[in-house]
Amino acid sequence: MAPGDAVIRAARLAALLTAATVTVAVPASAHAATFCDRPAEINASEQDRQLQVVAAVRDELDRIGGAAVLVSRSGTDLSRFKIQYSHSGIALRDSRNGPWSVRQLYYACSESQARLFDQGLAGFLLSAGNTAPTRMSLVALPQNGGDRLAEAALDNRLALALLSPRYSANAYTFSTRYQNCNQWVAEMMAFAWTPHAAASSASASASASASASASASASESASPGAGTAIAAPTRAQAQHWLAALGYDPAPVVVPSHAIMFAAQFVPLIHTDDHPVDDLYAMRLRVSTPAALETFARRQWPRARRVEFCAVDRRIVVRRGWEPLGADCRPGEADEVIPLI
Template sequence: MKPARFLAALALALPVWAFAGQSCEEKPLTPETFRLAMQTAQTVQQRLDALDSDVVVLGRMGQDLSKYNLRYTHAGIVYRTAPDRRWRVAHLLNDCGTDRSDLWYEGLGNFFLDDMFRFDSVALVPPPQVAKRLLERLNQPARLRELHTARYNLLAYPFSTRYENSNVWVLEQLAAAESREAMVRSREQAQMWLKLNGYQPTELNLGPMTRLGGRMFKANVAFDDHPSELRYADRIQTVSVDSIIHFFDAREEGWKVEEIAGAQPRRY
């Protein structure tokens, strides 16, 4: 596909006021941002086309979290649709400025248009047997919604069903696809599987002012789902893209991790 045709195909309708933990500031879309997103999407698509899998977990760098030793902030599940074989992204997004979320299905171009910090990404490729079960879930939207809670929390605790965020949703979908012992039909069951299999969330050491300020001034940040002994010690455990990668890579089942360099800003 020629670049111009590719860019036109990727420029789908943008999500309205739906973000994955970004600042929610209304910023005009600049030609440079559009170029970076579309070139990155083209690079990612080419790499996905070369992989022997119809479903991949894709992480992006929406914010700078280097002070927490984290690189990727938001994950979605990328899969080929039938019969056109196009790549689509299924992910959970926050309704900006609220405590609500919904599931979105978008093209790769849109995935990189959401107020990015950098345009590098990471692909987590499941082993064939898990990919098959995950793709079956993606083709049944009702199954995806079994593990969706509309109440959003940017720092949702991984072992509570009170809230959910983008990475929690992805992690629980992967748990449902991985489970061989029993069919996972609820968030409680997905979290039980994760506990039994040793999933370790990322722990953020937040100061009390940061924690209390977030709860007071942001509708999409809460801490009341975290255990008191952790919360009052300013130890906030949550699901990061890095923790998802570390957990499944350590299972030694054939999961593959590949980092993909994105487009770079022009130097004038």
């Protein structure tokens, strides 16, 4: 296999390992271009289809209510890996960026570091580019769980304290060396849902607060939230709480050694944070949208999942934890919304 082919395959595998799309148009380097370029332009018909999905999702969010909802979307076609969602964020009813704006981590390529972004639902879905089918899922939390997650996510100082500027598409779940988009969400959940987490984080080091302050000055895209007096935790604390809460993502099986080889050439893929045994087994523990949804359900058994899938000339809406199949064929209990 030529080195160029290996890089291309690694880019695809990085998407498998939950690489986020980014909002910066100018890539930091030629190697990073695969990750950094905006998605391909979509035609007016496709854009209209995606906006109709967004309208259906917004209607559902308004019915659900609550302060925070876990949202996930499709992106790069990962069907060969039987993975349908690649990117998650926290939709916040009371975001100052607008109702149900999604707070999430993206890799800002022009700055060569990760940042937090607040993005409306339309931008959240449209940033995935042209996907077929188009998928979005929501996990609605009971009031206590949603309120606690919203309070944490809207606190800029706290949200930035759990942000690492060092991005890796395949970041290991229990290492602070790197971070990917879904890992930030997982750590926010851990802080919000761990009993007495706020009290136990009062002893967080002053360096964490200083880091959060520095990140805030460099992350103007994170809109001001409902600030609280909660002490800023460290990522190590958040991962300790994740483990204590039983967070255990199903391993992502890497189908070839290409990703290990190509990590030498692609700066957004790393293997030096993963346990050696996992590398040899080609089974990497990485935070994915599916892992986040499973975690949310475990913590809050009354959480509800709603899935939207636009295919052909219809949107299939499924309420329940049994996911739609690859072809999004509706079941008897599913709602079908004709696309206009």
